[in-house]
Amino acid sequence: MSEESVDLGFLETPEHEWRLHRCYFPSKVGGKPAWLDPKNLPTTKMLECKNCCKPMIFLLQLYAPVDEHEHCFHRSIVVFCCKNGNCYSQQEHQTVQAFSCTLPRNNLFYPFDPPDYESGKAAQSCTNPKKLCNLCGAAGNKTCAKCKAVNYCGRDHQVLDWKNHKPVCGQETNLDDKENDNTILFPEKEIVIESEEELGNSEELQQNDGKCNGHVSQSSSSTSYSATELEEAVGKQSEDKTFTKFKWKIANYPDQVVRFHPGGKPLWCSAKGQIKSDDVPNCPCGAKRKFEFQIMPQLLSYLNVESTIDQATIDWATVAVYACSQNCQPVTDDLCAYIPCFAWRQNFLI
Ligand SMILES: [Zn+2]
Numbered sequence: 001m002s003e004e005s006v007d008l009g010f011l012e013t014p015e016h017e018w019r020l021h022r023c024y025f026p027s028k029v030g031g032k033p034a035w036l037d038p039k040n041l042p043t044t045k046m047l048e049c050k051n052c053c054k055p056m057i058f059l060l061q062l063y064a065p066v067d068e069h070e071h072c073f074h075r076s077i078v079v080f081c082c083k084n085g086n087c088y089s090q091q092e093h094q095t096v097q098a099f100s101c102t103l104p105r106n107n108l109f110y111p112f113d114p115p116d117y118e119s120g121k122a123a124q125s126c127t128n129p130k131k132l133c134n135l136c137g138a139a140g141n142k143t144c145a146k147c148k149a150v151n152y153c154g155r156d157h158q159v160l161d162w163k164n165h166k167p168v169c170g171q172e173t174n175l176d177d178k179e180n181d182n183t184i185l186f187p188e189k190e191i192v193i194e195s196e197e198e199l200g201n202s203e204e205l206q207q208n209d210g211k212c213n214g215h216v217s218q219s220s221s222s223t224s225y226s227a228t229e230l231e232e233a234v235g236k237q238s239e240d241k242t243f244t245k246f247k248w249k250i251a252n253y254p255d256q257v258v259r260f261h262p263g264g265k266p267l268w269c270s271a272k273g274q275i276k277s278d279d280v281p282n283c284p285c286g287a288k289r290k291f292e293f294q295i296m297p298q299l300l301s302y303l304n305v306e307s308t309i310d311q312a313t314i315d316w317a318t319v320a321v322y323a324c325s326q327n328c329q330p331v332t333d334d335l336c337a338y339i340p341c342f343a344w345r346q347n348f349l350i
C-alpha cells in the first residue's frame, strides 16, 4: 500500500443522534460503545487498566470492514483508555487497549441489507440484548440490589453512579429517558473518514496557499493543535527530524484525530518511544499483527482532559493500533467476540 493512501478521521456532530447507534455501524468518539456484537462483550477484567486496575473508559471506535474476508463483512475496532492521568507518566504502562470484532453479512444481530441511513427507524427495532453498565456501557453483570433494574460493570461504577441513580432507584421512572449527569464518559462525536489523497496532497495545498475548502478551513477552530502548541508540547524535541515530518504531514489537516492506514506505517511524532513492527506482540491466535490506524494528539484537546500543574492528565503524542493480520475469529466456545489488538502509546516527553 502506498504511503499516500491514508484515510483521515475528523470529528463531526451527527445530524441525528440515532446515527451513532450500533445498527448504523458508526465510527465515533466518546459516549458509550456502540458494540458491533452486543452479546459477547469483553469481560470486566479485559477492560481493566493494566496499571491501576480501574475500569477503562470507551475512547473511540472505527468501522473498518475487510472486503477480502467474508467473515469481516462487518468489522469494528473499539479503543478504551484509562482516565487516571497518573497512569500515563510511564511509556510502558498499557493505559490504552483496543479490540476488534467481526461479523459475516449473515448474522444474528443485523439485517442482511444495510439500514436506511436517512431514517432513524432501524435504531428503534435494535435494542441491546445484554445488560450493560449504567455508567460506562460495558458489560454489566452486577445488578443494583435495591431496584434490580440497572446494572454495573463493578462496584467502582456503581459507587460513582449512585448520586445519579439514587433519586430514581426503585421509582417507576423510565430509566432510559433519564438525562444522566455522566461525567465519566468522553463527549460524543461522529468520526467522518476522508481520504488524504482525495482531500488534496500537500504540494497542491501549498500552491493554493492553503486556500482550500473542507477541513482546512476549520484549522482556526479551538480543537486544533497549532504547530506552535505542538512544539511547546514536545519541548526540546523540536530539533527532531521525525517531529518535523510529523508536523509537516498534519499541517494541511490539523483537525485530523485519526490516521487510518491498514498495513502501512504509523507517522511517529518523534524518534524516541517508537515500536518496531517486529516488536509488536503477536495476536493470541499466533499470527502477526499489522498496523491499522493511529490516534492523533489533536483528539486530546477535544476530550476535555485539562492539565493542572500538580495533576497528571491523559496524554499521548500518538497511539498506534495493531490488529491481527489474519483477522482471526474467536474460538467457538469463547464467550467474548472481541479479539485483543495491540495499542502502543508514544509519549510527548520521554
Ligand atoms: Zn490506570
Ligand SMILES: [Zn+2]
Binding pocket: 055, 133, 134, 135, 136, 137, 138, 152, 153, 154, 157
Ligand atoms: Zn462501568
Ligand SMILES: [Zn+2]
Binding pocket: 144, 145, 146, 147, 148, 149, 150, 165, 168, 169, 170
Ligand atoms: Zn437501584
Ligand SMILES: [Zn+2]
Binding pocket: 283, 284, 285, 286, 287, 324, 325, 326, 327, 328, 329, 339
Ligand atoms: Zn489473530
